[in-house]
Amino acid sequence: MSAAREMLCDTARAVFAEAATAGIAPVEEAGFALLLVPEGDGGFGGDWGDVNAVLQIAGVAVPDLPVAALIAGEALQPAAIVSLMAGAMGKALALSIEHVNTRQQFGRPLGKFQAVQQSLAVIACEVRAVEAAAAALAARLDAVELDAAAADFEIAAAKLRANRAVGVVTAIAHQVHGAIGFTAEYELNRVTIPLMRWRGEHGNDAYWAAKLGRQVAGFGGRGLWEALTAR
Amino acid sequence: MQGFALYPFDPPGDVAALRAELRAWLAVNQPQGDIVARANCWASFDADFSRALGAAGYVGMTLPKQYGGGDRHPLERYVVIEELLAAGAPVGAHWIADRQTGPLILRYGSEDQRQRYLPGIAKGELYACIGLSEPGAGSDLAAVRTTARETAEGWRINGQKIWTTGAHFSHIMLALVRTEEGSERNAGLSQLLIDLDTPGITIRPIIDMAGNHDFNEVFFDDVLVPHGTLVGMRGQGWQQVTAELGLERSGPERYLSSQALLAALIDAAGAxxxxxxxxxxxxxxxxxxTLRQLSMSTAAKLAAGEDPMVEASVVKELGNAFEQDMPRRVQAIVDCPWGDPGDLGRLLRALLIASPSFSLRGGTREVIRGIIARGLGLR
Structure with a gap:
């Protein structure tokens, strides 16, 4: 990651931590609304790679605040949600790893049981897939200068892939946590409930699958490969 | 694993031109045979096609020119490979030699081994197989028992390999054998490069459930091979094999085996x-x-000299699940009788039957998930 983006992420972590109790005001005051505004117009001059990084942090720290709407317009909201989802899934995985390495049953940490290891490997794959989808979507959006129409294929594919990961990630994260993960107090629900919500927002699975499927049908069998490799 | 970025896939030169060049070449040279051979095509044997591909410079691409290679960047090879797989080209004959045996000989082999084998590999004429599994050593590869004892004349090999893909048409086997008497587990193993026409080697077919002859049993009965067949360091076989598996697990073949079915489904569905x-x-x-992004990122990391063992395992796990799931999901939705003579029906049937092997070959799903779990710090 570039030094500028790392600084941006550090700022985002600090500001979102404050916003977690204070609400959206610190995010507005820190100027996140100007993230995508060109430097010549007094903005930060960031790209979607920056937005992806910032929203992954927001997805964990302030999933209920309208940070995505502050940064990007309506047409880019599905893309923004993919980044929020990637961040939240990463957190669900991290919490799960920490829990199974700490919690002991039958005289050893849960993470030493093969059944638990295999389950966590499954979520790790899903999380990595969604992170990759978010990053590839960011690369496409930056290549087409944030023209959502020109990135329609990638937006559909990434949101659909992220949606499809939600069921697996939330189910396994809760399963390996046991009862503690089902409490209001423990922090897992602060990412899993938003994940359940985001799956249905800005297009559920059926919406994007039908849209993408019709687009690909228009390409034809060989045309799909040609389209994939031309973008 | 970190969440914000993909490793940049940035081959040198004009990638679009390379794709166009290969597609034009395939339009002329790809055999217009049975559609079923286009599915799972890295198991489709066609010696003439391999030779033609080699002559055109698309085999051994990353090997140095002095050994007959193309001196191309690994990511240029990646582009060529994904085009070949997406087109369903029959690349099975030279596949293993090109993907892993050639690079491994270049990395660990002696000068004599390089000169002897690499030019044939780059021509698409010299085929290789991998001698890893044994009857008592499948997922537990460290249980290998085939021995090679050093004598004055050379190495004397006794034992048995199994599930050896392509042994019946290969010229050489890169075998993992126990060279140190009394050694256990992953210590005391070495890699030998064995000419398969050496006396004392017996190769017997194992017919798979699709009726194909793909893998074999290979018996070594007091087989004598020269000292010069040792590849790399004596006793370092385990480390060398582990490095080789990185090449084997993350390529586009891990998600493109069922590509022909997806194309047929799209064509059958119409506009x-x-x-x-x-x-x-x-x-x-x-x-x-999504899989393509993950695979390209992993290939780029590998090309940069890093060891993406966990990422490669993620590609294999997700890719296998995808290509294995696809025929099942197509069957669940599309009304297509078992004996349907059309392209879609025949591809569907062939892939339904072939697909159990996808999460077995190259490391079982359970082993792969274990590697990922280790990467997460659980083991």
């Missing part, structure tokens, strides 16, 4: 697909697009 079929096409496309 105005039934809503349920459109949804299926959309879901499969989203998965394939």
């Amino acid at each position: 105005e697909p039934d809503p349920a079929v459109a949804v299926l096409i959309g879901e499969l496309t989203a998965e394939m697009w």
Whole structure:
């Protein structure tokens, strides 16, 4: 990651931590609304790679605040949600790893049981897939200068892939946590409930699958490969 | 694993031109045979095609020119490979030699071994197989018992390999054997490069459930091979094999085996697909697009000299699940009788039958998930 983006992420972590109790005001005051505004117009001059990084942090720290709407317009909201989802899934995985390495049953940490290891490997794959989808979507959006129409294929594919990961990630994260993960107090629900919500927002699975499927049908069998490799 | 970035896939030169060049070459040279051979095509044997591909410079691409290679960048090879697989080209004959045996000989082999084998590999004429599994050593590879004892004349090999893909048409086997008497587990193992016409080697077919002869049993009965067959360091076989598996697990073949079926499904659906079929096409496309990003990122990391063992395992796990799931999901949605003579029906049947092997070859799903769990710090 570039030094500028790392600084941006550090700022985002600090500001979102404050916003977690204070609400959206610190995010507005820190100027996140100007993230995508060109430097010549007094903005930060960031790209979607920056937005992806910032929203992954927001997805964990302030999933209920309208940070995505502050940064990007309506047409880019599905893309923004993919980044929020990637961040939240990463957190669900991290919490799960920490829990199974700490919690002991039958005289050893849960993470030493093969059944638990295999389950966590499954979520790790899903999380990595969604992170990759978010990053590839960011690369496409930056290549087409944030023209959502020109990135329609990638937006559909990434949101659909992220949606499809939600069921697996939330189910396994809760399963390996046991009862503690089902409490209001423990922090897992602060990412899993938003994940359940985001799956249905800005297009559920059926919406994007039908849209993408019709687009690909228009390409034809060989045309799909040609389209994939031309973008 | 970190969440914000993909490793940049940035081959040198003009990638679009390379794709166009290869597609034009395939248009002329790809055999217009049975559509079923286009599925799982890295298991389709065609010696003439391999030779032609080698002559055109698309085999051994990354090997140095002095050994007959193309001196190309690994990511240029990646582009060529994904084009060949997406087209369903029959690359099975030279596949293993090109993908891993050639690079391994270049990395660990002696000068004599390089000169002897690499030019044939780059021509697409010299085929290799991998001698890893044994009857008592499948997922537990460290249980290998085939021995090679050093004598004045050379190495004397006794034992048995099994599930050896392509042994019946290969010229050489890169075998993992126990060279140190009394050694256990992953210590005391070495790699030997064995000419398969050496006396004392017996190769017997194992017919798979699709009726194909793909893998074999290979018996070594007091087989004598020269000292010069040792590859790399004596006793370092385990480390060398582990490095080789990185090459084996993350390539585009881990998600493109069922590509011919997806193309046939799309063509059969037409421009105005039934809503349920459109949804299926959309879901499969989203998965394939995502897998391609992961695979390219992993290839780029590998090309940069890093060891993406965990990432490679993620590609294999997700890719296998995808290509294995695809025929099942197509069957669940599309009304297609078992004996259907059309392209879609025949591809579907062939892939339903072939697909159990996808999460077995190259490391079982359970082993791969274990590697990922280790990467997460659980083991």
